[in-house]
Amino acid sequence: MAPVAWAAAAAFLVWNVVSLEVNPERIARGLSRLGDVAGRAFPPDFHRTALLVGGVLESIEIATLSTLLGVVLGILVAVLAARNVVPLPVYAAGRGTITLGRTFHELIVGILFVKAVGFGPLAGVLTLTVNSVGFFSKLLAEQIEIIDRGQIEAVRATGASRAQVLIFGVLPQVLPRVIGLTIYQWDVHLRQSTIIGIVGAGGIGATLLNAFSRYDYDFALAILLVIVGIVLVGEAVSAIARRAVQ
Amino acid sequence: MLEVRALRKTYATGDAALRGVSFVIDRPEPVFVIGSSGAGKSTLLRCINRLVEPDGGSVKLDGVEVTRLAGRALREARRAMGMIFQEFNLVERLTVMENVLSGRLGSVSTWQAWRRRFPADAVEAAFRTLARVGLEGYENKRADALSGGQRQRVGIARALVQRPKILLVDEPTSSLDPITSEAVMRLIVELAAEDGIPALVNIHDVPLARAFARRVIGLRGGDIVFEGDVVDLTGRVLERIYGGSWATASEGAR
Numbered sequence: 153m154a155p156v157a158w159a160a161a162a163a164f165l166v167w168n169v170v171s172l173e174v175n176p177e178r179i180a181r182g183l184s185r186l187g188d189v190a191g192r193a194f195p196p197d198f199h200r201t202a203l204l205v206g207g208v209l210e211s212i213e214i215a216t217l218s219t220l221l222g223v224v225l226g227i228l229v230a231v232l233a234a235r236n237v238v239p240l241p242v243y244a245a246g247r248g249t250i251t252l253g254r255t256f257h258e259l260i261v262g263i264l265f266v267k268a269v270g271f272g273p274l275a276g277v278l279t280l281t282v283n284s285v286g287f288f289s290k291l292l293a294e295q296i297e298i299i300d301r302g303q304i305e306a307v308r309a310t311g312a313s314r315a316q317v318l319i320f321g322v323l324p325q326v327l328p329r330v331i332g333l334t335i336y337q338w339d340v341h342l343r344q345s346t347i348i349g350i351v352g353a354g355g356i357g358a359t360l361l362n363a364f365s366r367y368d369y370d371f372a373l374a375i376l377l378v379i380v381g382i383v384l385v386g387e388a389v390s391a392i393a394r395r396a397v398q
Numbered sequence: 399m400l401e402v403r404a405l406r407k408t409y410a411t412g413d414a415a416l417r418g419v420s421f422v423i424d425r426p427e428p429v430f431v432i433g434s435s436g437a438g439k440s441t442l443l444r445c446i447n448r449l450v451e452p453d454g455g456s457v458k459l460d461g462v463e464v465t466r467l468a469g470r471a472l473r474e475a476r477r478a479m480g481m482i483f484q485e486f487n488l489v490e491r492l493t494v495m496e497n498v499l500s501g502r503l504g505s506v507s508t509w510q511a512w513r514r515r516f517p518a519d520a521v522e523a524a525f526r527t528l529a530r531v532g533l534e535g536y537e538n539k540r541a542d543a544l545s546g547g548q549r550q551r552v553g554i555a556r557a558l559v560q561r562p563k564i565l566l567v568d569e570p571t572s573s574l575d576p577i578t579s580e581a582v583m584r585l586i587v588e589l590a591a592e593d594g595i596p597a598l599v600n601i602h603d604v605p606l607a608r609a610f611a612r613r614v615i616g617l618r619g620g621d622i623v624f625e626g627d628v629v630d631l632t633g634r635v636l637e638r639i640y641g642g643s644w645a646t647a648s649e650g651a652r
Contacts, residue, residue, distance in 0.1 A: 305449055306487035306553075310560060311477030311504035316511045320500050324491040 189369055196377055197370035207349075207356035208378055214276040214348075214355050215341035215386075221277070222284030222341075223334050229253075229285055230292035236304075237296060237322060250293070253286025258344050262353040273354030280341050280348070288337055292330065299325040335390045342386040346379045356382075399423050399596055400446070400564055405455035407441050407620075415441035417620040418455065423564070428587050428597040430607045430628075433617035434640050439600040442617070443566045446598070447479045448472060460563060477504035480557030482586065484569035486549040488541040488556075495537040497552050498524040501559035520559075527555040530589060547578035554586060558593065565590055565597035571606065579603070583610055604636065 168174075198204065232238055233246030261282050265275040299322060307321035349357020356375060363372040400423040407416040415438045423429055431439050444450035446457050448464065457464040464475045480501070488497045502520040503511055510516070516524075528534060531551040536544070541552060550570060557565055567586060571579035587610050590597040601607050607614065607628070614631055616624030616639035623638050624631075 300487075300490075302483060302485050302487040303489045306481070306483060306556070307489065307500055307503070309447055309449060309476055309479075309481040309566075310501050310556070311473040311475075312500070312511075313473060313503075313508065315508040316503045319508065319511050320492070320496075320503060321489060324489050327491070 192367075193369040193373040195370065196373040197368070198374045200371060203359055204356075204374065204378060207359040207375070208382060210273050211345040211349075211355035211357075211382065212342065214273050214280065214345040214353075215338060218277045218280035218284065218345075219334065219338040219341050221281040222288055222337060223330070225281065225285050226288030226292060227330065229289035230296060231318065231322075233289055233293040234296035236299075236301065237318070246289075246293070250286050250290050253282055254290065255286075258283045258348060259351055262348045262351040266352040271352040271354075276345060276348050276353035276355055279353050280344055283344070284337050284341065287340075288333055291333055292326065295326050295329045296322060332394055335393045339386050339390040343383055346382065399425075399460060400598070401456070401458040402442075402446065403456040403458075405442070405445055405457065406453045407438075407445055407450065408453055414620050416445065416452070416455075419617075419620070419622055420455075421615060421622065421625060423596045423598065426591070426594045426596050427612060428590060428599055428610065429613045429615060430611040431598065431600045431615045431617055432602065432604060432607055432639060434602065437617040437639075438620040439602075439617055440568055441620075443481070443568050443598065443600060447476050447481060447566060449481075473504060477560050478563045480560045480562035480565045482550070482553050482557050482565060482567040482570050484572045486546070486553045486573070488549055488552055490540075490542040492541060493537065494528070494533065494539050494541060494544070494552050495524060497541050498528060498537075498555045498559055501556040504560070523559050523561075524555070527559045528552075530558070531555045531585060546574050547582060550574065550578075550582050551585070554582075554589065558589060562595060564595055565599075567597055567599040569600050569602065571601070571603065579606060580609070604631075 229246055229249050231246075232242055233250055235243050238246065258279055262275065262279040265278045265282075269275050269278065303325065304317060304321040307317050312320060345355045345357070346360075347357050349355040349359065350361050352358065356379060360372060360375045360379075363369075363375060402422070403420050405416050405419045406414075408414045419438070419442060421429075431442065433439055441450055445452040446464070448467075452465060455465070459475060459478060462475065464472075467475050489500065492500075496514065499514075499516050499520060502516055502523070505520065506516055525537065528537060531554050533548065533551050533555065536548070536552075541549065544552065550573075553570075565586065570586060571582055574582060583606060586597060586599070599611075608631065611628045614624065614626065614628050615622055616635065618639050618641070624635050
């Protein structure tokens with residue numbers, strides 16, 4: 153790199169540090185406060201079981217329901233977004249839907265849905281459903297686009313309708329992928345369902361936010377540990393399920 | 399039976415695959431189409447059942463103009479033409495029975511297809527046809543578990559179970575070894591004769607064509623350059639179909 157470029161990069165970095173007020177004194181103060189928080193978090197407080205279990209169950213429900221809805225919608229959108237099975241205008245609309253679904257982070261979508269349907273798990277379900285359509289359809293559409301054309305051609309040649317070609321020619325070729333993606337999607341949703349509560353969309357995240365804002369650090373730690381547990385269990389379940397599908 | 403008139407197709411790439419092909423099949427006999435790769439053989443078959451849209455010309459099956467059909471009528475016309483493919487084109491993850499029954503998709507609703515609810519006569523026909531192609535007892539095997547020759551037999555059964563008026567056969571033996579090739583070709587010719595239907599068979603293996611053909615059509619660059627009896631397939635005619643390369647190639651093989 154030319155010296156000028158190096159100098160410019162260094163200047164930019166210095167400007168960032170100054171404008172964001174990054175300085176050793178603030179960092180040191182922050183670290184000691186973090187130690188204080190950690191001290192008050194121990195030992196974790198698991199006494200409010202009803203709140204904990206309720207939050208966890210709600211998160212699992214949000215993840216499961218949004219995965220089911222997302223997969224149904226996602227398959228539909230994926231078919232519309234696969235160049236080899238639909239005409240060009242439909243394909244363009246399908247791709248547009250996917251791009252739209254992938255544009256915003258789940259927290260932004262969450263805020264929108266909380267405004268629309270109010271606080272609670274319904275907003276969470278809708279948020280993750282929208283979020284999954286982008287992800288799931290994109291990957292599935294790409295899978296549909298690389299399927300064996302010969303098998304499709306043969307089913308068309310029997311006089312099958314477009315829908316029948318999908319059922320007999322396309323679906324068998326992408327089914328393992330659909331199942332694999334569904335399991336993975338559930339796993340991702342379980343993780344996401346623990347955070348969207350921060351913006352009021354239900355689940356264990358809402359409980360966590362409340363605990364923090366009331367300085368109940370010991371209860372907050374209990375919640376964090378439970379989240380670690382859920383994510384680990386989710387990962388194990390999806391690993392087992394995926395192996396069963398192969 | 400089948401009447402093809404001035405059939406033309408130019409692909410978007412500018413390659414003229416068919417430049418006005420005309421012929422008539424009016425008897426239930428196999429007609430063999432020979433020619434080198436790129437001569438238009440595959441395009442010809444696919445323009446007849448409209449897997450590829452022809453640019454012009456006419457295809458009549460039992461008097462019905464196929465090139466003007468759409469929707470349900472087009473699907474009905476496709477059902478009346480059983481197609482057999484070079485790469486077999488079975489749906490790999492489905493069973494042999496499901497593959498054969500896909501030949502009857504024209505007679506069931508989408509919902510029935512989803513639930514695999516085929517009428518009893520279709521299932522019965524599928525079993526009978528599997529027996530005819532020598533695959534009795536294979537119905538529950540998955541297509542990807544079969545050998546090449548067995549797969550092509552399933553492909554033949556799928557085409558026959560459609561109760562077609564004609565078979566469109568695209569290089570049925572190119573993916574098979576010589577002995578299996580001959581058995582498969584014999585099966586196609588015999589079963590078509592049993593059902594009293596003609597077959598339009600693309601093939602590049604001239605000796606195999608000689609062994610089974612009476613009537614031969616030679617395609618070159620999208621034009622018919624020979625049409626006649628197999629006994630008239632002299633070295634000179636083959637040179638016209640395959641170009642000068644034929645003589646050298648066949649001599650080299652000997």
